[in-house]
Amino acid sequence: MAIFDKKRIPLKMQLFYYQNTFENTFHLDQDESKHLIRVLRKSKGDKVHFTDGNGCLLTCTIIDDNPKKALLRVTERQYSPQSDYYIHLAICPTKNLERMEWMVEKATEIGVDEITFMVSEHSERPNLKMDRLEKKMIAACKQSLKTRFPKLNPIRQMSELVIDKTFDAYQRFIAYVDKENDRHLFDKAETDRAYIILIGPEGDFSQQELQLAFDHHFLPCSLGKSRLRSETAGVIAVHTLQLKNNLKII
Known part of the structure; x- marks a missing residue:
């Protein structure tokens, strides 16, 4: 897993939360799917970013833009090390x-x-x-x-x-x-x-x-x-x- 530099995170990036970052593909629940597809108007082929809250940053591609059960594939995993304090x-x-x-x-x-x-x-x-x-x-x-x-x-x-x-x-x-x-x-x-x-x-x-x-x-x-x-x-x-x-x- 690559280590990423926090200073290079684009400020316009949208970050989502998903716990099971070991999976290569995963479905979002209905609420998250609706928010991603209907509210944010994301569609098939778009890239989105997720974290598990433990330092992992996932770059994902939407492969099914179903607003009730969106499906995403992980294309890159990066890791943020602990800070010195x-x-x-x-x-x-x-x-x-x-x-x-x-x-x-x-x-x-x-x-x-x-x-x-x-x-x-x-x-x-x-x-x-x-x-x-x-x-x-x-x-x-x-x-x-x-x-x-x-x-x-x-x-x-x-x-x-x-x-x-x-x-x-x-x-x-x-x-x-x-x-x-x-x-x-x-x-x-x-x-x-x-x-x-x-x-x-x-x-x-x-x-x-x-x-x-x-x-x-x-x-x-x-x-x-x-x-x-x-x-x-x-x-x-x-x-x-x-x-x-x-x-x-x-």
């Missing part, structure tokens, strides 16, 4: 589902690798529908031409996440509002690392939670002078880590 966002969800959907969508478009929702002392009652969030995430990946989909985790206790040995090799951050916590994430982050950053609820983390994080080597960081909503802070954190690593490339 990894961004894990752990965030306390708000009660408002739409705000969390917006956050997942935008963080995905910018480039997050993993999202974990967590409950802290000051959390509001979470109202999450993981299937809806996953659909938003997939749509955002297709929109932003990403062949690697983020991992979306169910809710965990903040205290449990902080002591998890999985993150021992990560550069660990906790963002919160305090006039003495004025060193920006951009300045503290190293390049080419795996990161986990904790974003608290709108009531922020408790002092006990902050101390627990510090005791487990989480570094305090600022996301700027403004007081942000939780979902805005999550998006800014992901963007900051992306910017830090992409500026290095430039």
